Amino acid sequence: MKKNWLIAASAALTLVSGTGSAFAADLKGSTADSVTYTNNGETVAPSVPAVNIDGSLYLPFRAISEATGKYVDWDEFRSRVSLTDKPALTGKYKLNAPDLAEGLKMGIGSSLTHLPGDPDNVFYTTADRGPNGEVEVKxxxxxxxxxxxYTPTIYKIEIKDGQINILDQFPLKLNGINPATGKANISGLPNIKGRDEAPFDAKAEKELAYDPYGLDVEGLAYNPKDDxxxxxxxxxxSLVHVKRDGTLIERIVPKGWAAQVSTPLVPARETLPAVYNKLRQNRGAEAVGITPDGRYMFMAMQSPLRSPNKESDNSRQLRIIKFNLQTLEPVAEFAYLAEDAKAFKGLKQADIVISDLVVVDENTLLIDERDKNAGDKAQLKRIYFIDLSNATNILGKYDDTKAAGKTLEQMSPAELKDQKILPPTKRTLLDLVPFKYPYEKVEGVSLVNGNTLVIVNDNDFGVDSSSPENGTELWTFKLPYTIK
Known part of the structure; x- marks a missing residue:
C-alpha cells in the first residue's frame, strides 16, 4: 500500500511539474476540479490543480505551500524540499537629498550594513564610482x-518618517596626495589603461586620466575587531581595507595585478587567485561581508568569471570566496549556483547576478540574486538564505582547463554532480516580485536583530535608468522567525 502511494505521488508530481512530496486525500466521489482549499479559514487557490489518481487526490508541495503563504525551494543536489514562511513589508523610505547636478540625482544604495550597537534605524551605505553612462561613438x-x-564615499544614514536622511559622510581618501586628483581624495575612475574600461568626459570626446587608486565601490562590511x-x-x-574616516589602508587584489599599476600609498596584497583577473568588465567584486566575530570575510562576484573566455558569461556558477582576516589569505571558495534562466520568460543567464550578501556566521550567508529588469518586467528579485556547511570547497581546483579539464564556469549542473561539487544550499527568504518592486538594482541588504530584513536600491544617479522611478528607496521587512 505504501509503495503504491509513493509511486502514485511521484507520478502526480511529474504530471503537474511540482517539486518534492505530495498531499494525498480520498476523494470519496468528488472530482479534483470540485475541491476547494482554505488556509486559516480563508479560501485559497493552488497554482496548479490537484490530480486524481485511483480515487485519491494528490497536490504537490509547491502548490500547497504557495497557497498557504510559504516559499518552497528544491535542491536538486540533495533532493531536498525547503518551506519558508513569507515576510511582511513594514516600511518604505525615500532618500531626502538634493541632486548632484542638473539631470544627476543623488545616489546611495550600492551597499548597506548595520553596525552592532547602533540604533536599529541607522545604517552605513555607499554609492558606486559616481555618475557614468554609455554613449555610442562611431x-x-x-x-x-x-x-x-566625484569622490566615492561612505554614508551614515538614518531612516525616519518615511525618509532616508544622510547623517554623515566619509569621502574615500589616501594618507597622502593622489597624483590623479591632486589631493588626498580618490576618484571613481578606472585603474589600468588597456585593461579597464576607458573613461571619457560627458560628451565622449576626451579620454580622461586613469586613477590607480580609483574604486568602483559595490559592497561594504564592518569588522568589529578593529573598527x-x-x-x-x-x-x-579587489577588497579594500578602510578606516572609519574613509582613509584607505590596503587592498586585496588578484595575483599579477600589482605589476600593472603602482599604488605605493595603498599596499596591494596579491592573495586573490589569478583566475579573478578574468572578470567581465563592470561585473566584478559585488559583495562583501564579515563574520560577527571578525575572523572571516566573504566576497562574491557579480557574474561568472570569463574562465577560460567570454563563452562563460552564460554559466550558472558564481564564485564566493572566504578569507582569513588575520592573514588575508583565502581559505575556501564555493560554487554558488544561480537560478536557471530557462525557468523564466525571455531571461538571459548572463543577466542573473549576485548584488549583495550578509554574513550571519561562518556557514550562513544571505545572498541577493536578481535579474536586470525593473518593474513589471522583473522576474527574479530574491534574497536567499544559503548554508555553506556541506558545500564543496573548490579553492584552486577548477581555475584552468589544463589542470581540471574544464573550469568551474564551463561546467553544467550535471557535470558539477559528476565532479561531486556541492553548491551551497539555498532557500528563499524574500521574493520581491509579488511586492511589485519598481527598481532594477537591489544592491544593498542588511539584517537587524535577526528578524528585520532591510533592502535598498542603487539608482545609478538616474543615468540611463530603466526603472519607472530613478530615486533611492529603502524597504524593511519583518521575518516571521529569527535568524541566529
Missing amino acids: GTMVRTFPLAD TFWISDEYGP
Missing part, C-alpha cells in the same frame, strides 16, 4: 563620466 559604446571629480570597513570593488576585482 559604432562603439564609450563609458562617460559627467562628474569626473574598520572593507569595501568590494569591481575594478580589481
Whole structure:
C-alpha cells in the first residue's frame, strides 16, 4: 500500500511539474476540479490543480505551500524540499537629498550594513564610482563620466518618517596626495589603461586620466575587531581595507595585478587567485561581508568569471570566496549556483547576478540574486538564505582547463554532480516580485536583530535608468522567525 502511494505521488508530481512530496486525500466521489482549499479559514487557490489518481487526490508541495503563504525551494543536489514562511513589508523610505547636478540625482544604495550597537534605524551605505553612462561613438559604446571629480564615499544614514536622511559622510581618501586628483581624495575612475574600461568626459570626446587608486565601490562590511570597513570593488576585482574616516589602508587584489599599476600609498596584497583577473568588465567584486566575530570575510562576484573566455558569461556558477582576516589569505571558495534562466520568460543567464550578501556566521550567508529588469518586467528579485556547511570547497581546483579539464564556469549542473561539487544550499527568504518592486538594482541588504530584513536600491544617479522611478528607496521587512 505504501509503495503504491509513493509511486502514485511521484507520478502526480511529474504530471503537474511540482517539486518534492505530495498531499494525498480520498476523494470519496468528488472530482479534483470540485475541491476547494482554505488556509486559516480563508479560501485559497493552488497554482496548479490537484490530480486524481485511483480515487485519491494528490497536490504537490509547491502548490500547497504557495497557497498557504510559504516559499518552497528544491535542491536538486540533495533532493531536498525547503518551506519558508513569507515576510511582511513594514516600511518604505525615500532618500531626502538634493541632486548632484542638473539631470544627476543623488545616489546611495550600492551597499548597506548595520553596525552592532547602533540604533536599529541607522545604517552605513555607499554609492558606486559616481555618475557614468554609455554613449555610442562611431559604432562603439564609450563609458562617460559627467562628474569626473566625484569622490566615492561612505554614508551614515538614518531612516525616519518615511525618509532616508544622510547623517554623515566619509569621502574615500589616501594618507597622502593622489597624483590623479591632486589631493588626498580618490576618484571613481578606472585603474589600468588597456585593461579597464576607458573613461571619457560627458560628451565622449576626451579620454580622461586613469586613477590607480580609483574604486568602483559595490559592497561594504564592518569588522568589529578593529573598527574598520572593507569595501568590494569591481575594478580589481579587489577588497579594500578602510578606516572609519574613509582613509584607505590596503587592498586585496588578484595575483599579477600589482605589476600593472603602482599604488605605493595603498599596499596591494596579491592573495586573490589569478583566475579573478578574468572578470567581465563592470561585473566584478559585488559583495562583501564579515563574520560577527571578525575572523572571516566573504566576497562574491557579480557574474561568472570569463574562465577560460567570454563563452562563460552564460554559466550558472558564481564564485564566493572566504578569507582569513588575520592573514588575508583565502581559505575556501564555493560554487554558488544561480537560478536557471530557462525557468523564466525571455531571461538571459548572463543577466542573473549576485548584488549583495550578509554574513550571519561562518556557514550562513544571505545572498541577493536578481535579474536586470525593473518593474513589471522583473522576474527574479530574491534574497536567499544559503548554508555553506556541506558545500564543496573548490579553492584552486577548477581555475584552468589544463589542470581540471574544464573550469568551474564551463561546467553544467550535471557535470558539477559528476565532479561531486556541492553548491551551497539555498532557500528563499524574500521574493520581491509579488511586492511589485519598481527598481532594477537591489544592491544593498542588511539584517537587524535577526528578524528585520532591510533592502535598498542603487539608482545609478538616474543615468540611463530603466526603472519607472530613478530615486533611492529603502524597504524593511519583518521575518516571521529569527535568524541566529
